[in-house]
Amino acid sequence: MTGRPHVLLSAAVSLDGHLDDTGPDRLMLSGPEDFERVDALRADSDAILVGANTLRSDDSRLLVASAERRAERVRRGLPEHPLKVTVTASGGLASHLRLWHSGGDKLVFTVDATADALRDRLGGLAEVVSTGPVIDWGALLDELGRRGVRRLMVEGGQTVHTQLVAGDLADEIQLAVAPVLVGDAAAPRFLGTAEYPGGPASRMRLLGADVVGDVVLLRLAPKDREPEDAAPEDVLRTGDAGGVPPEDAAPGGAAPGGVPSEGAAPEGSASGDAAPEDTASGDAAPDDPSPEDDAPTDGPPEGSRPR
Numbered sequence: 088m089t090g091r092p093h094v095l096l097s098a099a100v101s102l103d104g105h106l107d108d109t110g111p112d113r114l115m116l117s118g119p120e121d122f123e124r125v126d127a128l129r130a131d132s133d134a135i136l137v138g139a140n141t142l143r144s145d146d147s148r149l150l151v152a153s154a155e156r157r158a159e160r161v162r163r164g165l166p167e168h169p170l171k172v173t174v175t176a177s178g179g180l181a182s183h184l185r186l187w188h189s190g191g192d193k194l195v196f197t198v199d200a201t202a203d204a205l206r207d208r209l210g211g212l213a214e215v216v217s218t219g220p221v222i223d224w225g226a227l228l229d230e231l232g233r234r235g236v237r238r239l240m241v242e243g244g245q246t247v248h249t250q251l252v253a254g255d256l257a258d259e260i261q262l263a264v265a266p267v268l269v270g271d272a273a274a275p276r277f278l279g280t281a282e283y284p285g286g287p288a289s290r291m292r293l294l295g296a297d298v299v300g301d302v303v304l305l306r307l308a309p310k311d312r313e314p315e316d317a318a319p320e321d322v323l324r325t326g327d328a329g330g331v332p333p334e335d336a337a338p339g340g341a342a343p344g345g346v347p348s349e350g351a352a353p354e355g356s357a358s359g360d361a362a363p364e365d366t367a368s369g370d371a372a373p374d375d376p377s378p379e380d381d382a383p384t385d386g387p388p389e390g391s392r393p394r
């Protein structure tokens with residue numbers, strides 16, 4: 088296996104586009120139904136990647152929480168948990184982070200200047216690989232492909248998501264939009280300032296929109312872009328999550344709702360793999376632990392926020 092993996096970006100955002108607030112505790116964005124969806128995505132992935140800041144701030148373990156899903160992975164000949172991957176240039180990752188001390192293999196991508204020091208600090212807790220003088224995302228994806236990773240799930244944060252989308256390296260985006268307002272420009276966003284492929288005139292293809300608990304899940308294909316000069320009636324192809332077109336944007340009489348996308352859930356329905364009655368934690372309170380924190384390997388963390 089030498090090809091690059093399919094890269095899926097997964098995030099939960101507030102209605103005003105933020106991944107988090109600026110407070111010391113992680114912000115609750117998703118609900119229990121969406122945690123189940125994220126857990127299923129993790130279980131379907133060969134590797135999960137987060138940036139070093141997310142690791143430092145959230146101290147996530149990036150585990151598959153569901154025992155059933157872990158057992159299913161083992162039945163398929165896979166390790167119980169996906170490979171856990173992070174990226175750092177500073178090498179500032181402490182050895183006490185919970186990621187190192189929970190299930191799954193761990194792999195850190197870094198740069199030449201800090202690789203040796205990081206290897207010394209982490210000892211046998213994780214494998215450390217340098218991509219050269221700088222973080223080279225192409226080399227990182229090639230290396231994951233060489234290691235047999237076919238599906239890579241990227242769980243943030245802003246810096247990582249931004250580079251992957253700007254570099255045209257993301258194949259799919261799953262964005263859970265929560266009915267929450269952060270209202271703080273200093274808070275991290277799903278995507279930051281960058282020159283994105285095609286610029287603002289280019290439109291990604293919307294694969295579908297599902298209601299999952301009280302969040303709306305948008306599924307997008309970022310590489311599948313409409314040409315800049317596409318007629319408005321050609322681009323408003325998905326209506327169940329599409330916004331109202333500009334007043335002068337629908338000369339062909341396209342309805343604001345447009346045409347539902349193939350595979351989109353019926354109006355008001357939960358997504359197929361995250362129906363509330365199927366969830367293991369359907370009665371969880373908003374500040375209950377995240378899926379990873381439901382895993383039996385250790386106790387729930389303080390200040391946890393599901394993602």
Ligand SMILES: NC(=O)c1ccc[n+]([C@@H]2O[C@H](COP(=O)([O-])OP(=O)(O)OC[C@H]3O[C@@H](n4cnc5c(N)ncnc54)[C@H](OP(=O)(O)O)[C@@H]3O)[C@@H](O)[C@H]2O)c1
Nearest residue numbers: 098099106107138139140141175176177243244245246247
């Ligand atoms: N709501 C959600 O779904 C969600 C998901 C994930 C994260 N978050 C939130 O997002 C926030 C973190 O986002 P963030 O943008 O600050 O950080 P981030 O993307 O998690 O990590 C950024 C760090 O990764 C390393 N890095 C990434 N690309 C690099 C490159 N090209 N060259 C060198 N180093 C690189 C650097 O680590 P070093 O500094 O060590 O060099 C950099 O500081 C947190 O608040 C977290 O809670 C929310």
